[in-house]
Amino acid sequence: MIQDVLKLIEEKESLKNKLETVSNELKDAVNNLDLNEFDNYDYESARHLSAQVQYLIDDERGKRLSDIVAAKKVLKYPQLLKPTYYPEIDTLNISDEEKLRLDKAAYMNIRYYMSVDNLDRLEYKISIEDLELLKSIGVAEKRYSFRCKECGDSCITISESDLEKYKRVFKLEGMGNSLTDELEKEFDELYEQGFCCISICCMECDFDYEITNQKVLDDYRSHMKELYKVVKNPDLTFEKL
Numbered sequence: 001m002i003q004d005v006l007k008l009i010e011e012k013e014s015l016k017n018k019l020e021t022v023s024n025e026l027k028d029a030v031n032n033l034d035l036n037e038f039d040n041y042d043y044e045s046a047r048h049l050s051a052q053v054q055y056l057i058d059d060e061r062g063k064r065l066s067d068i069v070a071a072k073k074v075l076k077y078p079q080l081l082k083p084t085y086y087p088e089i090d091t092l093n094i095s096d097e098e099k100l101r102l103d104k105a106a107y108m109n110i111r112y113y114m115s116v117d118n119l120d121r122l123e124y125k126i127s128i129e130d131l132e133l134l135k136s137i138g139v140a141e142k143r144y145s146f147r148c149k150e151c152g153d154s155c156i157t158i159s160e161s162d163l164e165k166y167k168r169v170f171k172l173e174g175m176g177n178s179l180t181d182e183l184e185k186e187f188d189e190l191y192e193q194g195f196c197c198i199s200i201c202c203m204e205c206d207f208d209y210e211i212t213n214q215k216v217l218d219d220y221r222s223h224m225k226e227l228y229k230v231v232k233n234p235d236l237t238f239e240k241l
């Protein structure tokens with residue numbers, strides 16, 4: 001019946017208004033909440049409430065609330081006083097505070113190819129020194145992007161460890177006939193693995209180039225860009241708690 005429909009429409013409108021009023025009241029209540037009250041709550045309750053109200057509060061309060069929850073998490077799981085995403089960071093000779101910062105910086109930037117050109121644009125800061133430290137323990141890798149000499153596009157990217165193998169081949173090749181049996185074997189193995197020459201070809205402008213010795217590689221330096229990438233999968237055990 002039409003009467004029923006009209007009644008339901010009216011009821012829906014009324015509930016909509018009520019919902020809006022309650023939402024506003026909730027927003028006010030959360031923004032006026034004394035955050036010290038969280039002292040009496042355990043980590044799980046604080047995290048649950050925080051997740052539900054984060055979108056209602058301003059950035060500064062949101063940050064304070066996140067800090068409170070994070071502090072409670074550390075109290076409950078003291079393992080978080082050490083690096084947990086990449087536990088090997090603990091072996092580095094830096095302060096505990098630096099270890100935690102580096103651990104988080106590596107995790108937060110895991111998706112990016114980082115270079116001197118884009119570090120300042122990263123939301124979570126990390127430096128070349130940091131990346132070198134991460135490289136030293138196998139968490140990050142350094143790569144070289146070979147650019148087209150004509151248009152500057154990236155043609156091929158080679159990891160630092162692979163580039164070392166090419167360089168080794170160039171060196172052994174340069175030694176000519178003076179190779180010992182052992183070096184000859186090393187050379188053959190690297191050659192068979194494909195580390196004989198670096199081929200650079202650009203799809204855009206038909207640029208084709210081959211690097212077959214150290215001198216040519218050195219000359220190409222200005223067209224090579226150093227990139228870093230976090231390559232190790234993080235341990236997310238504590239992230240899920």
Ligand SMILES: [Zn+2]
Pocket residue numbers: 148149150151152153202203204205206207
């Ligand atoms: Zn090109």
